[in-house]
Amino acid sequence: MTDAFTPSDDFSAQFDSLLAWRRDVRRFRTHPLEPGLLDDLIDRACLAPSVGNAQPWRFVSVEDADLRAVVAESFAKENAAAADAYEDDQARLYGELKLAGLKEAPVHLAVFSEAETERGGGLGRQTMPETLIYSTICAIHTLWLAARSRGVGVGWVSILDPGDVSKALKVPESWQFVGYLCLGYPIENHDDPELVRHGWQERIDRSDVFFRR
């Protein structure tokens, strides 16, 4: 134990503001991140909680144009299939939404979770092995917030075939695909979700999600 966390008086309020302005970004400027910033964000992500301290997160920066094209094709294919599931007004609205910034974002980060890691010695995951993946999700969210604290936007693309991405990137079979992140400086800043703004799904109240027993 060294000195404890001693933030400034208004830190908590600023942190709340960070949460409000985090958002999923799909409109990026194309210029690159500052040198060293991606390494720095990965270091922050590694401070996430993990079950048994297993640290199962694996990040792949996808830089090759051909690999990016495979991902963009997977998105285009799966997004077209998803669009077919909607009808009438919902179909029209779905078609108008911008759901990814794959073409513009300067950084693409594929995130995997190592399912067969020996690190952590199995501690904490005998009844709930899924906590390994949960740890990786915490790392993604840590990276997301750390990025936003430095002015960088993140968008999470889930409309992909996990098999397509894993195969293209030639990752070990024990790595489970968890998410694909676009990073870059945002063109716009918002404190409300794009899907609220465009009338897809409203926010709900605390009373809808919080109960006492």
Place this chain on the structure above:
Amino acid sequence: MTDAFTPSDDFSAQFDSLLAWRRDVRRFRTHPLEPGLLDDLIDRACLAPSVGNAQPWRFVSVEDADLRAVVAESFAKENAAAADAYEDDQARLYGELKLAGLKEAPVHLAVFSEAETERGGGLGRQTMPETLIYSTICAIHTLWLAARSRGVGVGWVSILDPGDVSKALKVPESWQFVGYLCLGYPIENHDDPELVRHGWQERIDRSDVFFRR
């Protein structure tokens, strides 16, 4: 869009400090949280990203002593079973670890994910339905960081039988048990994981988790 996020110059450094000092807390003071603070933390958690803005997180504050006893029993049973899996030095070390603060923590929060929500209209989860649970994990981590920003520690208990908890709390069948959180003011503050300090699992390097393709 209103005014963009405008943190103070040292916000990013303070946020990094928050990440370092977040930690999984298992040693709590027993006195209650400030009035209104738990509601406030739930409100922050609701700012987490969610697929299609589905907001599938469900929080149950477990306040009844008999319900808490069921959870404590499930932990004791599963922890004893887990301990049996280790041998020699590892078994001795496992036995010495304090893995939960269920007896002392003033707040117990069971977290579930609504698997059958219609909110979000299925957007973003046709190829990866597991992103609903991932959204709930992001809410947990948001709550965790918001708590720490206000001086409150969180410990995530995963050594439980999910069925035991769901049954005791009589939640809808479509709610998937994701995690059980203990909240309270910590007795100690640390910037290194308990499992590192006690020699269970070291931290690994960025080069072990970050790759470029």
